[in-house]
Amino acid sequence: MTGEREPGAQADANRRARVLMKGNEAIAEAAIQAGCDAYFGYPITPQAELLEWMARRMLELGRVFIQAESELGAINMALGAAATGARVMVSSSSPGISLMAEAMSYMAGSGTPMVLVNIMRAGPGLGGIGPSQSDYFQATKGHGHGDYRVPVLAPASIGEAMELMATSFELAERYRTPVMLVADGILGQAMEPVDLRFRTPERQTFDWALTGAAGRPGRVIKSIDLDPEVLERRNLDLQHKYREIARRETRWEGWQLHDADLVIVAYGTAARVARTAIERAREKGIRVGLFRPITLWPFPSHELARLSRHVGGILTVELSAGQMVEDVRLAVEGRCPVAFHGRMGGLVPTPDEVMGALKALKGRVDRIASPERHAHMAPVSRWHEPPERTEAEPWIHERVRRGGRR
Amino acid sequence: MTLHTPGPESPAPGASAARLIYARPEVLRDRSTHYCPGCGHGVVHRLLAEVLTELDLPAHTIAVAPVGCAVFAYDYLDIDFVEAPHGRAPAVATGIRRVRPEAFVLTYQGDGDLAAIGTAEIVHAAARGERITAIFVNNGIYGMTGGQMAPTTLLGQKTTSSPFGRDAALMGYPIRITEMLAQLPGVTYAARGTIADVGSIGKLKAMIKRACQVQMEGGGFAIVEALSNCPVGWGMTPQQSIEHLKGPVVEAYPLGVIVDRGAVAQPTHDLGCPSPAHPEA
Amino acid sequence: MDHSVVFAGFGGQGLLFTGQVLARAAIKDGLEVFWIPSYGPEMRGGTASCTVIVGDTPIGSPVVDRFDAAVAMNLPSLRKFAPRVAPAGLLLMNTSLLGDEETGRSDLVEMHLQCTDLAALCGDDKLVSVVALGALVARTGWVTPDSVRAALREMAGKKRPEVVDADLGAFDAGFEAGAATP
Numbered sequence: 001m002t003g004e005r006e007p008g009a010q011a012d013a014n015r016r017a018r019v020l021m022k023g024n025e026a027i028a029e030a031a032i033q034a035g036c037d038a039y040f041g042y043p044i045t046p047q048a049e050l051l052e053w054m055a056r057r058m059l060e061l062g063r064v065f066i067q068a069e070s071e072l073g074a075i076n077m078a079l080g081a082a083a084t085g086a087r088v089m090v091s092s093s094s095p096g097i098s099l100m101a102e103a104m105s106y107m108a109g110s111g112t113p114m115v116l117v118n119i120m121r122a123g124p125g126l127g128g129i130g131p132s133q134s135d136y137f138q139a140t141k142g143h144g145h146g147d148y149r150v151p152v153l154a155p156a157s158i159g160e161a162m163e164l165m166a167t168s169f170e171l172a173e174r175y176r177t178p179v180m181l182v183a184d185g186i187l188g189q190a191m192e193p194v195d196l197r198f199r200t201p202e203r204q205t206f207d208w209a210l211t212g213a214a215g216r217p218g219r220v221i222k223s224i225d226l227d228p229e230v231l232e233r234r235n236l237d238l239q240h241k242y243r244e245i246a247r248r249e250t251r252w253e254g255w256q257l258h259d260a261d262l263v264i265v266a267y268g269t270a271a272r273v274a275r276t277a278i279e280r281a282r283e284k285g286i287r288v289g290l291f292r293p294i295t296l297w298p299f300p301s302h303e304l305a306r307l308s309r310h311v312g313g314i315l316t317v318e319l320s321a322g323q324m325v326e327d328v329r330l331a332v333e334g335r336c337p338v339a340f341h342g343r344m345g346g347l348v349p350t351p352d353e354v355m356g357a358l359k360a361l362k363g364r365v366d367r368i369a370s371p372e373r374h375a376h377m378a379p380v381s382r383w384h385e386p387p388e389r390t391e392a393e394p395w396i397h398e399r400v401r402r403g404g405r406r
Numbered sequence: 407m408t409l410h411t412p413g414p415e416s417p418a419p420g421a422s423a424a425r426l427i428y429a430r431p432e433v434l435r436d437r438s439t440h441y442c443p444g445c446g447h448g449v450v451h452r453l454l455a456e457v458l459t460e461l462d463l464p465a466h467t468i469a470v471a472p473v474g475c476a477v478f479a480y481d482y483l484d485i486d487f488v489e490a491p492h493g494r495a496p497a498v499a500t501g502i503r504r505v506r507p508e509a510f511v512l513t514y515q516g517d518g519d520l521a522a523i524g525t526a527e528i529v530h531a532a533a534r535g536e537r538i539t540a541i542f543v544n545n546g547i548y549g550m551t552g553g554q555m556a557p558t559t560l561l562g563q564k565t566t567s568s569p570f571g572r573d574a575a576l577m578g579y580p581i582r583i584t585e586m587l588a589q590l591p592g593v594t595y596a597a598r599g600t601i602a603d604v605g606s607i608g609k610l611k612a613m614i615k616r617a618c619q620v621q622m623e624g625g626g627f628a629i630v631e632a633l634s635n636c637p638v639g640w641g642m643t644p645q646q647s648i649e650h651l652k653g654p655v656v657e658a659y660p661l662g663v664i665v666d667r668g669a670v671a672q673p674t675h676d677l678g679c680p681s682p683a684h685p686e687a
Numbered sequence: 688m689d690h691s692v693v694f695a696g697f698g699g700q701g702l703l704f705t706g707q708v709l710a711r712a713a714i715k716d717g718l719e720v721f722w723i724p725s726y727g728p729e730m731r732g733g734t735a736s737c738t739v740i741v742g743d744t745p746i747g748s749p750v751v752d753r754f755d756a757a758v759a760m761n762l763p764s765l766r767k768f769a770p771r772v773a774p775a776g777l778l779l780m781n782t783s784l785l786g787d788e789e790t791g792r793s794d795l796v797e798m799h800l801q802c803t804d805l806a807a808l809c810g811d812d813k814l815v816s817v818v819a820l821g822a823l824v825a826r827t828g829w830v831t832p833d834s835v836r837a838a839l840r841e842m843a844g845k846k847r848p849e850v851v852d853a854d855l856g857a858f859d860a861g862f863e864a865g866a867a868t869p
Contacts, residue, residue: 081505
């Protein structure tokens with residue numbers, strides 16, 4: 001995302017040959033080109049175009065597409081197809097992902113590979129359809145029940161989302177795990193120039209896939225084990241797998257970190273807002289860099305911890321009330337102040353807002369540089385409060401306008 | 407009863423042992439089950455094993471196990487199995503069906519699984535006319551969790567969660583879900599049998615066989631409901647539970663073939679795939 | 688250097704289409720570009736808008752604090768976006784529908800153009816946004832007019848080949864008017 005443009009005539013010709021694609025459609029096509037055999041979905045804004053693209057293209061290609069009766073139906077169809085070794089994908093947006101949580105747990109427990117795309121919208125509940133990153137906890141800490149994790153990839157551009165689709169299938173099959181790709185509604189709805197260069201992960205033969213027990217004993221894909229000793233061993237195996245994933249598959253990107261006094265930690269769309277804010281800050285002589293996690297789980301904790309030893313302060317920017325910031329603070333372990341700026345409800349922090357938060361952080365850091373620094377070490381959060389919220393709640397106005405109680 | 411693949415205890419050809427008339431199908435694993443004494447699941451497993459064997463299906467079968475007493479079905483049937491979350495077996499089977507057109511796809515569900523938490527999945531798999539065979543064991547109770555009321559529990563029946571008996575005003579009426587499904591054009595075959603006695607078991611086996619053949623012949627959704635007993639959950643001896651099954655249960659859930667639309671002319675998806683009997687065709 | 692423009696007006700005025708034409712033209716010029724529509728309930732309420740950001744380095748923020756240019760096709764759009772144009776930014780007003788509405792700003796470059804009338808002269812008043820694009824391109828030079836024409840041929844040609852000439856005519860009419868307007 002933050003990579004500079006290549007110079008040269010060939011690079012220029014390639015740039016001009018790029019195609020304008022909508023995020024949802026580009027993600028769908030990238031999945032198809034990555035060899036997705038079967039897609040199961042259910043309509044929900046803001047990812048409906050992904051389903052629609054699949055509806056046309058998968059059937060054109062003679063592959064499997066089903067619009068299921070619910071997100072429950074969709075992900076369980078995916079479970080069945082994946083159990084036979086097929087390359088399988090589902091997609092939805094936040095409320096639908098909540099419904100899929102059950103099967104995610106089963107698939108993590110039984111080691112069934114699958115790719116799940118969440119084009120996140122604002123919650124809680126039905127919430128709204130605006131862009132959001134308020135499913136960070138859901139994606140990285142939970143969805144379903146039990147001690148499990150799934151790799152979570154968070155692109156910041158449509159081109160990166162396409163590349164990470166192929167990566168998602170690779171990780172899913174390499175580690176026999178569901179993999180999530182999360183993007184907020186902006187990345188789903190926006191259009192950007194993309195290269196139509198796709199990657200198709202190599203096909204593996206699976207010694208676990210259900211193909212019919214011809215000439216061998218029956219295979220079972222399951223998560224149940226009522227013997228606590230056996231179940232603990234299975235869990236230990238899972239944890240071993242997660243450590244291996246954390247060791248080998250952690251991804252992040254740094255930008256302008258070489259001389260940074262302050263660092264913004266942000267992913268997805270928030271990282272792009274941060275980039276613009278950083279450009280403005282540097283014009284004003286504030287040296288700021290960007291640390292962008294690409295895998296939200298495994299979170300790049302070690303890298304961030306190392307960074308926190310060399311910078312004055314960290315600002316986390318999210319489209320949420322502050323979710324990833326908890327992982328940032330765990331990684332930083334109080335070595336420097338960690339501030340937060342976020343918007344909710346489908347709103348996106350603007351570069352100006354982020355600039356404001358940066359200036360506030362710089363003020364704190366400068367004070368900390370004074371002898372009484374320890375007094376200032378406690379982390380603080382700051383939500384953007386629109387000015388009208390300091391007056392009466394909007395619903396009171398509403399009631400007054402309507403003329404009393406009704 | 408003729409078996410294509412006799413068990414290991416069958417005599418060598420030409421041996422002068424007593425004539426073998428009954429043996430364990432090889433696909434039925436040689437182990438005792440976790441089911442309670444007198445439970446009907448074992449009978450249904452046995453019938454299923456016989457039918458699969460007679461139709462030469464075990465090597466092509468991918469089965470879906472439910473949540474409920476039959477969750478361990480894969481411990482007894484030596485075929486490929488995937489475990490589904492509670493109620494979701496028809497969706498899981500749909501996924502298998504679509505990516506493995508050559509496979510024989512089987513689900514095995516109880517009444518809590520199929521007729522309560524999984525109603526959406528079963529209705530829509532049937533509505534799509536998915537080419538799968540569903541075995542539905544209805545014993546009118548949640549057995550595994552300790553005998554709670556199921557959607558199929560009879561009016562007046564006492565369970566651990568309807569201690570004063572099922573009262574329609576509070577708890578609604580039993581669901582005849584197989585009849586509901588039979589109305590859908592995607593359902594090629596729907597029938598209800600029981601394990602209550604030897605004669606019924608023979609008929610139930612014929613139903614299961616027909617439901618499997620429907621899939622082999624390229625038909626749509628096929629379901630066989632097997633009325634079964636739960637002596638422990640019902641608070642009865644096995645013998646009492648059988649009498650109860652033959653009486654009020656069969657009265658509430660009439661036996662017989664509810665619909666048989668034949669295997670052809672399904673208004674559903676044409677996968678253009680070979681029948682499972684000829685996987686390489 | 689990034690340039691941002693918002694096209695805002697009624698649904699049916701071709702705003703999203705026109706934004707995509709600009710985006711494709713930018714690609715043809717070897718530039719970076721980002722297109723984002725307003726999506727959701729507001730688009731069902733009859734107003735629509737899209738933002739296009741054009742630049743020579745990868746596009747950062749998809750949300751814009753201060754637009755370098757705004758195209759206002761109706762009164763709600765003018766009210767919503769006039770306050771969000773950067774000082775000395777360009778505000779293109781479709782006076783066919785806005786008449787002599789005031790912007791409430793004195794620090795903007797206002798461009799008054801009867802886009803709907805011009806579009807009707809070109810054969811279809813639905814081309815109103817393409818007229819505005821012509822004027823925008825003439826005034827800003829963010830993309831080359833030839834790239835816009837090529838993008839128009841591609842995009843209109845794919846769906847409604849019979850209107851390509853009208854589209855090109857509308858763009859040229861807007862371009863001439865934009866170049867001539869002081």
